[in-house]
Amino acid sequence: MSNSYTVDERLQHIAFIMDGNGRWAERRGMPRRFGHRYGAEAFRKIVKYCGDIGIKYVTVYAFSTENWSRPENEVRSIMKLLDSYLDECEKSAKDYNIKLRFIGDLSKLEPSLAAKARRLEEITQENSLTLSIAINYGGKDEIVHAFNNLAKKGKTCISSEDIASELYTAGIPDPDLIVRTAGEMRLSNFLMWQSAYSEFYFTDTLWPDMTSKDIDKAVEEFYSRQRRYGKV
Ligand code: FPP
Numbered sequence: 366m367s368n369s370y371t372v373d374e375r376l377q378h379i380a381f382i383m384d385g386n387g388r389w390a391e392r393r394g395m396p397r398r399f400g401h402r403y404g405a406e407a408f409r410k411i412v413k414y415c416g417d418i419g420i421k422y423v424t425v426y427a428f429s430t431e432n433w434s435r436p437e438n439e440v441r442s443i444m445k446l447l448d449s450y451l452d453e454c455e456k457s458a459k460d461y462n463i464k465l466r467f468i469g470d471l472s473k474l475e476p477s478l479a480a481k482a483r484r485l486e487e488i489t490q491e492n493s494l495t496l497s498i499a500i501n502y503g504g505k506d507e508i509v510h511a512f513n514n515l516a517k518k519g520k521t522c523i524s525s526e527d528i529a530s531e532l533y534t535a536g537i538p539d540p541d542l543i544v545r546t547a548g549e550m551r552l553s554n555f556l557m558w559q560s561a562y563s564e565f566y567f568t569d570t571l572w573p574d575m576t577s578k579d580i581d582k583a584v585e586e587f588y589s590r591q592r593r594y595g596k597v
Pocket of ligand 1: 387388
């Protein structure tokens with residue numbers, strides 16, 4: 366995937382709802398886990414391309430708080446893909462230039478996977494493209510977690526800044542653009558607080574089929590929009 370342009374400060378953060386892996390596999394008569402495997406390949410390419418065009422923050426919805434109700438072998442295969450990706454990042458932390466961040470409640474993960482994720486956050490903190498991977502993530506869960514932290518700190522008069530500072534995404538600017546693949550037009554409990562003024566881009570393309578051209582289209586569409594933030 367090669368690029369011919371760079372984005373400007375208006376587009377710093379793109380978040381992806383990587384939908385359609387299961388359908389991609391089913392259409393080919395393959396088990397759903399193959400969809401996730403090809404989805405993980407598309408993820409690598411898309412993250413690289415976003416970095417190449419100058420995006421500073423990428424966030425992906427890899428596993429939601431609701432995804433635990435999927436068949437056990439599907440959950441296991443997604444966790445395995447994440448684990449292999451983390452191993453890969455650990456080996457090539459310097460070449461990748463990716464600063465990893467995990468958003469979500471990692472306490473429900475295999476302790477070794479959660480520890481690896483936290484270690485990777487440490488190892489990659491000097492890199493510049495911030496990649497947030499949402500695992501066991503839910504927007505409602507995140508807001509409840511933030512309020513509980515504020516309550517523990519004895520806060521009674523809570524500001525919007527207080528809440529933002531306790532979200533898993535604290536310190537990361539809100540997404541400018543949220544891309545959802547595979548034709549569904551909903552947020553599915555992703556970045557509920559942070560998406561208040563995000564632009565949305567929906568495509569019928571299934572996640573494993575996503576290429577740099579689809580990103581170019583989403584970027585083009587983003588720049589054709591006027592962001593008014595409630596003003597005239
Ligand atoms: C949604 O498609 C996708 C997921 C729940 C999992 C996303 C996981 C990956 C892309 C692979 C692992 C990620 C990393 C970061 C290495 P779906 O299964 O709901 O598709 P469907 O709607 O067609 O069934």
